[in-house]
Amino acid sequence: MSQLGMxxxxxxxxxxxxxxxxxxxxxxxxALAAACAMVFLAGQKIGPGGDAFGSHAAAKKSGSYEAxxxxx
Amino acid sequence: MGPFGITVAGCVVGxxxxxxxxxxxxxxxxxxxxxxxxxxxxxxxxxxxTIAFSTNADRLKEDVLNSNAARIAWEAxxxxxxxxxxxxxxxxxxxxxxxxxxxxxLEKANxxxxxxxxxxxxxxxxxxxxxxxxxxxxxxxTAVAKTNATTLASLTEEVNALRTALVGASKRENExxxxxxxxxxxxxxxxxxxRALREELTDARTALxxxxxxxxxxxxxxxxxxxxGPIVQARVKKVMASPAGDELVEINEGSNARLRTNxxxxxxxxxxxxxxxxxxxxxxxGSVGRVDxxxxxxxxxxxxxxxxxxx
Numbered sequence: 491m492s493q494l495g496m497x498x499x500x501x502x503x504x505x506x507x508x509x510x511x512x513x514x515x516x517x518x519x520x521a522l523a524a525a526c527a528m529v530f531l532a533g534q535k536i537g538p539g540g541d542a543f544g545s546h547a548a549a550k551k552s553g554s555y556e557a558x559x560x561x562x
Numbered sequence: 563m564g565p566f567g568i569t570v571a572g573c574v575v576g577x578x579x580x581x582x583x584x585x586x587x588x589x590x591x592x593x594x595x596x597x598x599x600x601x602x603x604x605x606x607x608x609x610x611x612t613i614a615f616s617t618n619a620d621r622l623k624e625d626v627l628n629s630n631a632a633r634i635a636w637e638a639x640x641x642x643x644x645x646x647x648x649x650x651x652x653x654x655x656x657x658x659x660x661x662x663x664x665x666x667x668l669e670k671a672n673x674x675x676x677x678x679x680x681x682x683x684x685x686x687x688x689x690x691x692x693x694x695x696x697x698x699x700x701x702x703x704t705a706v707a708k709t710n711a712t713t714l715a716s717l718t719e720e721v722n723a724l725r726t727a728l729v730g731a732s733k734r735e736n737e738x739x740x741x742x743x744x745x746x747x748x749x750x751x752x753x754x755x756x757r758a759l760r761e762e763l764t765d766a767r768t769a770l771x772x773x774x775x776x777x778x779x780x781x782x783x784x785x786x787x788x789x790x791g792p793i794v795q796a797r798v799k800k801v802m803a804s805p806a807g808d809e810l811v812e813i814n815e816g817s818n819a820r821l822r823t824n825x826x827x828x829x830x831x832x833x834x835x836x837x838x839x840x841x842x843x844x845x846x847x848g849s850v851g852r853v854d855x856x857x858x859x860x861x862x863x864x865x866x867x868x869x870x871x872x873x
Contacts, residue, residue: 506589515597518568522604525568529611536618543614546621549628558625 535561568605757846761817768820785826785840787871794819794870798829799848801862809853813868816845821870827851830867836860839868 533542538559546558771790788794796815804810811829815821827839837860839851853862 504589506591506594508591508593512591512594512597515594515601519597519601519604522568522601522608526604526608526611529608529615533611533615533618536622537614538618542611545614545617546625548621549624557629558622560622 537561764817764820768822785824787826788820788822789871791820794821794827796821796827796849796868798862798864798866798868800864804852809855809862810842810850811839811853811862811868812848812850813839814848815868816847816849818846821849825870827868827870828872829853829862830869831863836866837862 530542534540538544538546540561550556768788768790794815796813796819798811799814800812802810802812813827821827821841821844823841823844825841825844827841829836829839837853837855837858839853841849841851843850
């Protein structure tokens, strides 16, 4: 692009321009956002008390069985 | 490509842009920068969410397996409880049946006891009635006893009087018996006198007959055969020996059959003459005589016939 760069009179600086990589980044960010949203929703369903970031306690090797609390 | 791949791709793109910017005087659009930041943030966020999700999924799987195992254990326990419950129910039913049978038996016993009670009540009523009648009978018998006592007293008096009369009658009876004995003795004396007179009369007649037939006195002197009157037939009763050694015979006829002392009789057996018999002592209904065997060896036996004469 520098070969095709425009020589602007008065020696003004060139502004950065959005390239195809910007668009790809945009798509990637959108995909990441969608994935985060989907995983968050699924995590809410199986997380302890609806907490997508929380984790259940490990199951006891012996003793009585206690059911996990899923979702909100 | 997963989130991790997208994150890596985003970082690579960001680094390239940074290199381009460094190499070409850093001309990156502000939107691109913002998108890179957001991409990094979303990548981190996605990583965290993915880690949490994976952990929870694993825990959920364990939980599912544990719940299945627990369910299986509970089902086994339920079956065991059901089995024991079935046994308990069976025992309960058996117990109920036994109780029902016992109840039926008790009801039967109750019915029989009720009937027995009714019977006993009836018996009690009958006993009371019989007791009342017995009491009445006792009172009646008491009155009868009193009457009987009175009657007995009068009868006692009468008996005493009768005893007195009986004593008097006994005395009179004794007197009469004594008198009767005296009369009896007198009668016997008279009877003996009469017998003696009859014998004398018979002797006189015999003597007269003998005198008429030429026979002399028989009481003294030699033995004789009476050829007058009917033939006298007798039987030997007893054979005995005299102290002098003679053989004596007792026969069953005497003076009543007109036999006399020193009269000679013949002893016969089976129609044959055995020996002679000379009477030594003559009583009214029996005589004893001396046997003369005439030198023969014969034996005189009871029941041998004795004749006064043969003809």
